[in-house]
Amino acid sequence: MENKVFCQSCSMPLDKPEMMGTEKDGSKSKEYCTYCYQNGAFINPTMTLNEMKTLVKEQMEKRKIDAGIINMAVSSLPNLKRWRAKTVSL
């Protein structure tokens, strides 16, 4: 568990290479998943934290994940790199 890497945008675990996003040079991103980040840029760069919270909740509900776990994932989103950066760059 300790070494598990999560997407710094949507908190999805990056435990398989195909889950990782790609940088401009084609290398794998160590911070973002393929659904958030490709070719060195966010797929949806104007997305807000609230939109991401809704999306993560919907995706997890579809997979019938326990409500407690969903709440934990959603409440951890503001601590991820993508959203932390937003709040400091005023």
Ligand SMILES: [Zn+2]
């Ligand atoms: Zn992601």
